[in-house]
Amino acid sequence: MLLNPVISKLAGKRVVLASASPRRQDILSNVGLRFEVVPSWFKETLEKSLFSAPQEYAVETAKQKALEVARRMHMKHRKTPDIVIGADTIVTLEDAILEKPLDKQDAYNMLSRLSGKEHSVFTGVAIVHCKSEKDNQLDTDIVDFYEETKVKFAVLSEDLLWEYIDSGEPMDKAGGYGIQSLGGMLVESVHGDFLNVVGFPLNHFCKKLAEIYYPPSKQSIHRVKHDSIPYVESFENLSDVEKDCSSSKNSDIKKARKDCGNNSCSSGPSLQPTTIIQNGVEKKSENTIQFPSKIIELLDGFKASKTLFAASKLKVFDKLKDKGALKAMDIADKINASVHGTERLLDACVALGLLEKTHQVYSNTELANTFLVSDAEFSVHGYIIHSNDHLWSHYTHLESAVVEGINYHHKAHGQTAEHVHGPEVKERYMRAMHCTLKITARDVATAFDLSKYSTACDLGGCTGALAHELSWIYPEMKVKVFDLPEVIKNVTQFQPEKSDSTRIIFTSGNFLDDALPKADLYILSRVLHDLLEDKLHHLLRKVSEACSPGNSALLIAEIVLDEEKREPRALLQSLSMSGGKQRSGTEYKQLLESHGFNRVQIKNTGNLLDAILAVKR
Ligand SMILES: Cc1cn([C@@H]2O[C@H](COP(=O)(O)OP(=O)(O)OP(=O)(O)O)[C@@H](O)[C@H]2O)c(=O)[nH]c1=O
Numbered sequence: 137m138l139l140n141p142v143i144s145k146l147a148g149k150r151v152v153l154a155s156a157s158p159r160r161q162d163i164l165s166n167v168g169l170r171f172e173v174v175p176s177w178f179k180e181t182l183e184k185s186l187f188s189a190p191q192e193y194a195v196e197t198a199k200q201k202a203l204e205v206a207r208r209m210h211m212k213h214r215k216t217p218d219i220v221i222g223a224d225t226i227v228t229l230e231d232a233i234l235e236k237p238l239d240k241q242d243a244y245n246m247l248s249r250l251s252g253k254e255h256s257v258f259t260g261v262a263i264v265h266c267k268s269e270k271d272n273q274l275d276t277d278i279v280d281f282y283e284e285t286k287v288k289f290a291v292l293s294e295d296l297l298w299e300y301i302d303s304g305e306p307m308d309k310a311g312g313y314g315i316q317s318l319g320g321m322l323v324e325s326v327h328g329d330f331l332n333v334v335g336f337p338l339n340h341f342c343k344k345l346a347e348i349y350y351p352p353s354k355q356s357i358h359r360v361k362h363d364s365i366p367y368v369e370s371f372e373n374l375s376d377v378e379k380d381c382s383s384s385k386n387s388d389i390k391k392a393r394k395d396c397g398n399n400s401c402s403s404g405p406s407l408q409p410t411t412i413i414q415n416g417v418e419k420k421s422e423n424t425i426q427f428p429s430k431i432i433e434l435l436d437g438f439k440a441s442k443t444l445f446a447a448s449k450l451k452v453f454d455k456l457k458d459k460g461a462l463k464a465m466d467i468a469d470k471i472n473a474s475v476h477g478t479e480r481l482l483d484a485c486v487a488l489g490l491l492e493k494t495h496q497v498y499s500n501t502e503l504a505n506t507f508l509v510s511d512a513e514f515s516v517h518g519y520i521i522h523s524n525d526h527l528w529s530h531y532t533h534l535e536s537a538v539v540e541g542i543n544y545h546h547k548a549h550g551q552t553a554e555h556v557h558g559p560e561v562k563e564r565y566m567r568a569m570h571c572t573l574k575i576t577a578r579d580v581a582t583a584f585d586l587s588k589y590s591t592a593c594d595l596g597g598c599t600g601a602l603a604h605e606l607s608w609i610y611p612e613m614k615v616k617v618f619d620l621p622e623v624i625k626n627v628t629q630f631q632p633e634k635s636d637s638t639r640i641i642f643t644s645g646n647f648l649d650d651a652l653p654k655a656d657l658y659i660l661s662r663v664l665h666d667l668l669e670d671k672l673h674h675l676l677r678k679v680s681e682a683c684s685p686g687n688s689a690l691l692i693a694e695i696v697l698d699e700e701k702r703e704p705r706a707l708l709q710s711l712s713m714s715g716g717k718q719r720s721g722t723e724y725k726q727l728l729e730s731h732g733f734n735r736v737q738i739k740n741t742g743n744l745l746d747a748i749l750a751v752k753r
Pocket residue numbers: 154155156157158159160175176180201223224225226227236257308309310311313314315316319333334335
C-alpha cells in the first residue's frame with residue numbers, strides 16, 4: 137500500500153484502459169491497478185503535418201483513443217466509466233514518425249533507418265475523467281502528457297535484421313521493435329524511462345495521478361511535491377490535502393476536479409471520508425475505510441484460475457502455437473466450441489495477460505508459449521490439468537473437509553478406489569509431477585555443491601526430471617531413479633531425446649518396503665510432506681542407516697515454511713493434503729537431527745521447491 141498510494145486512489149473507480157497493447161495491460165496490472173480493457177476503435181490517421189511536434193501527435197492520438205472508448209461505453213451500455221486511459225507510442229527519427237510497420241518490408245525500412253543511430257520514443261497518455269450529466273450527456277475532463285526516451289541502436293547487419301523481422305516480433309510495435317523482448321538485442325543504450333519505450337510511462341503517470349489526487353494545499357505544500365509520487369503513512373493523513381481541491385496550481389487538473397467542493401471529490405464509489413453539503417450544512421461522513429481490493433482480488437481469484445484451466449484443457453494455447461494467430465471463429469472451430477463462448481474465454485485470457493489480441497486476431501503471449509503450450513520444454517500444462525481435474529474438487533469440498541476433519545479424496549471425487557488410482561489418473565499425476573520438477577530442478581540441483589557425490593538415488597524420483605538435471609550439472613554423477621513399478625513402466629515418454637541411459641537408470645521398488653539401492657547422495661523430492669508420521673520416521677530411519685558418516689548425504693526438495701508459517705502457497709496446498717504436513721526450517725532441522733543428520737543446510741530457492749542438504753558427520 138505504501139508503495140502505490142496513487143494507484144490505490146483509483147481503487148473503487150471504474151477504470152478502463154483503452155488499449156489492445158498487452159504491454160500496457162501488463163505494466164498497469166503489475167502495479168496493482170484494476171481496470172477493464174476496451175481497445176479503442178480510433179484509427180491512427182491524424183494528419184501528422186498539422187502538428188508542430190511529433191509528441192503532440194502522440195498525445196492527440198492517445199486522447200482520441202480514450203475519448204472514442206469513453207463515448208462508445210457511454211452510448212452503448214449506458215455504463216459510463218469513471219476514468220479512461222489512452223496511450224500512443226511513436227518512434228521518431230529525423231522528423232519522421234514511425235508507427236507500427238505495415239508489412240515485413242516496412243519493418244525492414246524502419247529498422248534499417250534506425251540502425252546505428254539514436255532515436256526518440258514518445259508515448260502520449262490521456263487520462264479522461266468521465267461524468268454523465270443530467271440529460272445523459274457525457275462530460276469529460278482530460279489530463280494529458282507525454283514522455284520521451286532516447287534509444288540508440290547498434291549497427292545491424294542485414295542477416296540480423298531479417299532474422300529479427302522473420303521472428304514476427306516487429307509487426308505490432310512502433311518503430312518495428314520490442315525493446316522488452318528480442319528487440320533488446322538491437323539496443324546499445326537507453327536514456328530515460330524504459331517502460332515508456334515498452335508502451336507506458338508508468339512513473340510519469342503516477343506523478344500525474346499524484347497531481348490530480350493530492351494537489352498541494354496551502355498549508356501542506358512542503359509535504360507533497362508536484363514532481364514526486366507522494367509517500368504516505370496512511371490515507372487518513374492525506375485527507376486534509378485532498379479536501380483543499382481549490383488550491384491546485386495546475387489548470388488542467390483543476391478542470392478535472394471542477395466539481396470538487398459542492399459534492400464528493402471523486403467521481404467513483406469511494407470509501408474515503410467525504411464531505412457532503414446538505415441544505416447548506418456541511419457533513420463529514422464517518423466512513424474512513426479503504427476499498428477492499430485485497431478481498432476482491434481473493435474473491436475473484438478462482439475465476440482467473442478456472443479461466444486458465446479451461447483454456448488449457450481446451451488446448452487454446454496449443455492451437456495458437458501451431459497456427460500463430462487466429463480469429464475467435466477459427467479457434468472455436470479448432471477446439472470444437474461455440475464461437476460466443478470461445479470469444480469470451482479468449483477475451484478473458486487477454487485480460488489475464490495470457491493472450492494478445494490485435495484487430496480481433498488472437499495470439500499467444502511469450503508467457504503462454506513458454507509455459508502453457510502442452511509440449512513446451514517448461515510447460516506447466518500437466519500441473520494445470522491436475523489442478524483442474526483433481527485438486528479443484530478438493531477445494532470445492534473444503535468446508536465439509538474442515539468440519540469433518542477427514543481425508544476427503546474420495547468424497548471430493550465421489551469415485552471408487554479403482555477410479556482414483558486408475559492408469560489415467562496416475563499418468564495425469566506423473567505429468568503434474570514432471571512439469572513441477574522440470575521448472576524447479578535447476579534451482580534444487582544447484583542449491584548446494586553436490587559435485588563430490590558420484591552416485592545418487594532419487595527415491596520416488598518419478599519421471600527422472602531432477603535426475604536429468606543433476607546429471608547435466610554434475611557430469612561425473614550417475615543417478616538412479618527409484619519408484620513404484622507402475623511409475624517406472626511409464627517413464628519412457630518423459631525422457632529427453634538425448635538421454636544418457638548409462639548415467640540415468642530407472643529401478644522399480646518401494647522405498648518404504650524394499651532395500652534402498654546404494655548411493656552417496658539420496659534424494660527425497662516432494663515426498664516427506666505427504667507422509668504420515670510413522671511412515672515418515674520409518675523412511676528417514678532407512679535413509680539414515682544407508683548413509684555413512686562423512687561420505688553421504690540426503691538432499692530434500694520441499695517447500696520450507698517460514699518460521700511464522702505464513703507462506704501462502706504451502707498453507708493453501710496443505711488444505712488439499714490427505715496426510716502429512718508442511719514444515720518450517722526449524723522443524724525440518726529437528727526432524728533430520730533426530731535421525732542422526734547433524735549438519736543440515738537449508739536454501740530458499742525462490743522457486744516452487746526449496747532445498748535441504750542433510751549430512752551425518
Ligand atoms: C518501441 C516499442 C513499442 N512497443 C509497442 O508498440 C505499440 C505501439 O503502438 P500503439 O499504437 O501505441 O498501441 P497499440 O499496440 O496499437 O495499442 P492501442 O493502445 O490499442 O492503440 C504498443 O503496443 C507498444 O507496447 C513495444 O512493445 N516495445 C517497444 O520497444
